[in-house]
Amino acid sequence: MRLQIGYVPLCDAAPVILAQELGYAREEGLDLDLSAEPSWATLRDRLALGHLDGAHMLAPLALASALGISGPPSDLAIGLPLSLNGNAITLSNALSAAVAGEDGFGGDWRGVARAFARVATARRQAGKPVTLGIVHPFSCHTYQVRLFAQAGGLDPAALRTVVVPPQHGVEALSRGLVDGFCAGAPWNEVAMAAGVGRVVALGAEIAPDAPEKVFAVSGRVGEAGAPLVRAVARAGLWCADPDHRDELVHRLGRRAHRDRELGLVARAFERRGPDATGRALGHLRLGEAAQARAPERLDWLLREMRAAGQLDADPAQEEAARALYRPFS
């Protein structure tokens, strides 16, 4: 059976890509046509309208689409969680210098958040609120920015958040269109390498193990759903194995990134100690860690979506959301 699978070119799309490239899908009797999508909205629409049968998605966007509050009506299930801890907050050189502690960013991120709150408050009072980029309103990036603000005692409403497509991140920072952004791997590494910003806090610190990306499956695939999810899950385990790191980076480079960013892509997967600046980079987790059954992660997601004003405090809607999660396990 031939299935159309969509993804956005990011490190955490790896399990979806590798499910096809390693032959796991074929072993389940499925031929996957992979399609790189230019935006989350377009991926969501194509999945809802039947141009795609499954997709790598932002977890909140997948839920929002399935619940009918984002994009065309859809018949979706969240087949599998894909990734954790790939996001980070990068600030412009100027702003990161202003919020750095005495020892750079090696200390507690909450100290950084408090410094950030002070700067943001002053800027707001001066009529020039701090502007941060996110990838889409329905994303963990949105909630991590909110939590970062709140950790410092700042009302998230004091910030201006705009969507910045990740490939425009470096330009947006260098032109001062944003003061920073929250993005997934490898875009924080790209910005640092370009010398336009510094990572000041990790998603892994602000909201440990937040369910960032999931694999969403259309109801249209029927009985092929379980084998499809199995193939992607297997690929996820392969991706998480450090022995496969080189091949993983190479294959991702071919599908998702220009070759010159491969070194940066590799860094996204490494569990590294603090670098010279005192900030540890690289916590993206795929495979078993991400796929583990963890109802508290869905709880967290729903809570944050409510806090952001995206979901009602509606028991029926919440029950519907829970029913959509992991029906294949």
Add this chain to the structure above:
Amino acid sequence: MTESSLTVAVIDPSQARAAILEEGLRAAGIGRIVVLPDTADLHERVSALKPDVVVIHLESPSRDILEQMSGVSRHAGRPVAMFVDRSDTTMMEAAVDAGISAYVVDGLRPERIKSIIDIAILRFNAFARLQRELSEARGELADRKLIERAKGILMNLKGLSEDEAYRQLRRKAMNEKRKIADIARAIVTTADLLG
């Protein structure tokens, strides 16, 4: 509000395609059409322009910017702008097929938007057809050149007439159930390699 008072912004990575849509909208009497380039400061430009409708090609990574600007969350307290009428799946499918999406300000009647979307669908589909035809024509021209070269090679190497050379190409293609152009390509490639 009449058509002539509407401001429509067009965002498309393809300048040629955007120009075709602009022409179509102008012909329909839309008052103001602004083609916005897909740059990092798009958010600022759209904010400054305050368009009534934004038509954007699905290839553009900037769709997510519009998602947020239009306030896709109905709790956002901003004017809810959605892609046409969410219940109009036929329209949405036709638009996605044609490769477009649109965001509108609240308060604009669905029929007004529908006519704009219809024009965009027609124009974008026409453009896609032209692109396909062009690509096919280019392919045919390239194939013809290959066949000419292959004939020349056979004529030189085996002392054949042009007709006989072509017959041999055709016979080989039929025997192997391949296209004549593919056989020609193999001959030309081999000849290039063997110097």
